Amino acid sequence: MSWEQHNRAFLSACLQRVRHLLERHVEAPAPAPSFLPQDEDVEDWPEWKGEPERPPALRALCETLGLSAFERDVLLLCAGLELDARFPALFARAHADAQRTWPTFSLALAALPGSHWDALAPQGPLRRWGLVSVGTGIALAYAPLKADERIWQFLLGIDGLDEHLDRLLQPPPEAGPLVASHEQLARQVAATCASASADARPPIVQLCGRSRHDQSAVAARACELLGLELHCLPAENLPGEPEALERLARLWSRETVLAPRALLLDCHEFETGEGARSLTVQRLAGSLQGLLFLASPERRPTGARLSVLHDVPLPRPEEQRALWVDALGQRLDAEAARALEPEGAIDALVNQFDLDGAAIRSATLQGLGHLLLEEQPRPEQLANALWTSARSASRHRLEALAQRLEVRADWEDLMLPDSQRQHLGELELHLRHRALVHHTWGFSPAGWRGTGTSVLFSGPSGTGKTMAAEVLARRLGLELYRVDLSGVVSKYIGETEKNLRRVFDAAESGGAVLLFDEADALFGKRGEVKDSHDRYANLEVSYLLQRMESFHGLAILTTNRRSALDQAFLRRLRFILDFPMPGPRQRRALWERAFPPGTPTQGLEPARLALLEVSGAVIRGIALHAAFLAAGEAREDKAEATVRPRHVLAAARRELEKLQLPFPSHPELEGWE
Structure with missing residues (x-):
């Protein structure tokens, strides 16, 4: 038999014992199991026939959370409502009310041995860890009791996150083998965590750097070395209400007890000092049990809880080069990938861009996407495609912070x-x-x-x-x-x-x-x-x-x-x-290029126009204004539109007036039509 089968048989035997106690209480006893203890021997367990090194889920839960025998039986009483169809009728008979088909604390006190009143205290394990919930609107002793769904599924051997947590958490991003520098860092982080494992609360491991992907990859590798399963929680998903935050902390802390898990809190989406949100992170970090990774661009305050800091730099240039080669090798045949080497395309990418592994793989996928129809893309096509996709890596982040300019000048x-x-x-x-x-x-x-x-x-x-x-x-x-x-x-x-x-x-x-x-x-x-x-x-x-x-x-x-x-x-x-003001030679060259080839001009002499001691931007403004003057004059006279010297000089006077500068008095400009 597998562990799962042995575990369910063990749980069934434990439920049978509690059911017998309940039947005895309502004076309808069934034959007692052979292992049924006397009231003074409530600590006894059924025989476990599974793997010795892996105890049944119920026993592991009781030992880890410190449940007394009576608290264990209360939990089984509540779990029986979900797992055994005979329990609801027994509850109704015990209450002498066909409608009350649920367990209560008063019934547990009367039917179960070793009872004690503090079993349902808020600080007791049943309520502190959310194993059992208590109905409201009625005295505590008579309120309905209900086993948490995550708990009775755990007793059955079903491993899964609490439903509320499952909506907030994310799996860590998939990552291949770490680059050498990150592998070394992950081993260092794992060693730090292992040395603190004897403490009740390990320190918070702060991972600082630009790449959230690299941070999560290092955390995931460290957890793999420690035998832990990593889950990610974006900090923007944190509730703002203290009660909801406390419930979240309690649920996750319970998960770290039920299974070997660690949490990565991703704080990249908001700044370190953002008031209430920063305090929310501190409150959560101070409340959580188990190993907590905190990923952010820079160190964050964590309150009174001890923290250790590890910087996660981007891969080194030689490592980035290897990542580019590996990403290309996964999507191109060996010959096409090698064709990039003589052109120095990969070296140029590493020289200019500083990217993490995820960005490199994404840029490779995007860059090669439009070349898929090519049977054998040329090296220069591959190089241009990769460069364009790598260049766009930071565009979405900068668009909201700065104005992108169209680049046309050469x-x-x-x-x-x-x-x-x-x-x-x-x-x-x-x-x-x-x-x-x-x-x-x-x-x-x-x-x-x-x-x-x-x-x-x-x-x-x-x-x-x-x-x-x-x-x-x-x-x-x-x-x-x-x-x-x-x-x-x-x-x-x-x-x-x-x-x-x-x-x-x-x-x-x-x-x-x-x-x-x-x-x-x-x-x-x-x-x-x-x-x-x-x-x-x-x-x-x-x-x-x-x-x-x-x-x-x-x-x-x-x-x-x-x-x-x-x-x-x-x-x-x-x-x-x-940048000095342009001299006569530069001004002449600027005037020669001031009017586009499609603009009709007549009589313009760049050498004479260069006598206007103005900057290149003013020259462009004069040319534009002169074009509008010529277009307007042609419409009034119903003649062909042509830019002439008089239009340029009139536009120059307007521009110089705007700049509060005098128009130069020069014989070659006076009377020029």
Whole structure:
């Protein structure tokens, strides 16, 4: 016989004993079982014929929760209502009422040996662990008693979560073998938990890092080593009412007693200091029994309960490379996967993107999805598909925090002096060969910290700072996001840092370029502390300095007031590029490209228009205004629309008036029609 069969036979014998006691109480006894003890020997059990190392469920429950013999019999009395069709009639006879087909505490006191009044005390195991529920609206001794469904199913040998918990919990995400660094970390976590197993309440294991998938994978592996089953609870599913939270804690604590289980509380969806929600996490952590993992981007307060901290970094570059190769090998034949190697596609992905295993597998699946119809995709097709899907990994997180800009400009659109163009080219080299220099050559042995690139573009408005950011994003094949400072800076203490952390964390995978326009509004000089507002403003700048230094990707800041920026901040920038007003040669080139090829023009001379000492943005504004003037004039005269010098000069006067600048008096411009 299996353990399940032996267990049910044992439970049946125990129910038979309690039924006999009940029948004796109503003066209708059945033949007593051979093992039936006398009243003074209520601790005896039926003989167990199953596996010695695995006791029956009822006996394990009683020993683990410390049930007395009388409490055990009360539980069996209630379980009999669910498991034996003869019990309801016996209850009705015992109560002398055909309608009262349930057990009561008064009946248990009268029919069962070894009775004691504190068996139904709130702090007693029957009610504390929710083994038995008591009906309301009537005196306790006469209220209906009911065995919890999870408990009587456990007595039958049916293993499953409580129905209420099952609606809140999730299984951990599926994960393949861990990378070497995470396997080592999981073994370290398991060793920490095993060393604390003798304590009544093991410490909370806090797993901190960017990847919730890696955190759950490490926790699941540690539980596998400890012989535990891991379940995940998203913190957003936590009830806000104290009574509901207490019930949740009690139910889960009972589960850890009934079966070897551990809980992972996922706190990635809300910030550390979010008031009531953070207190809810603390209250739950303080109430739970058993092993608890807390997954979040950074350490969280856990109240009085002891906690240990383990950082879960993303896989190392060489590990990410192996993950890309493995993901491709699962979906491509060996020849197609090897074809990517000479092109350096995987090395380029590892150089630019910092992804966990789940994101790499997802990007591989997405990238190859539209190539399935190709019998033999070319290496460049595979490389482009993987790059595009990896780039989109952070898009959904950034869309709500920053504005995505359409990237159209390229080098030929950027009119800059040769020195600035050379500096931009060097900046591109820094980004393309980051992994080789920092990791292969060992310039950053501590990991990704400090491997990002922070750049300042300074110069007057309209000199091409934003366009240069577009050019870099396009050359690198990345998304460009402009951070709206009005949505980041907050008058409330600590909110600016929170908003900035969300932006940087969302872009940390390296799939996006961050553009901070008018950065002097945010990265200004730290001033003398005269009041609390000055102190917190300085803290915001200090936080920014630290976060920019640890940022993995490319952050571009633009300003037309470089002198207003904090000097400590300037020292941490990798590149500082000054964008001067365009000279005559650049202005001529800008005018040559100012009007699209489809625009009809007549008599325009870029060399003469270059006499207007304005920026590239002003030139584009003048060209647009001149086009509208020409279109309006043609409609009034019913003539063919053509942009002429008079339209351009009129538009230039309007633009310069808007900027409160005088129109230049130059002989070559006067009277030009």
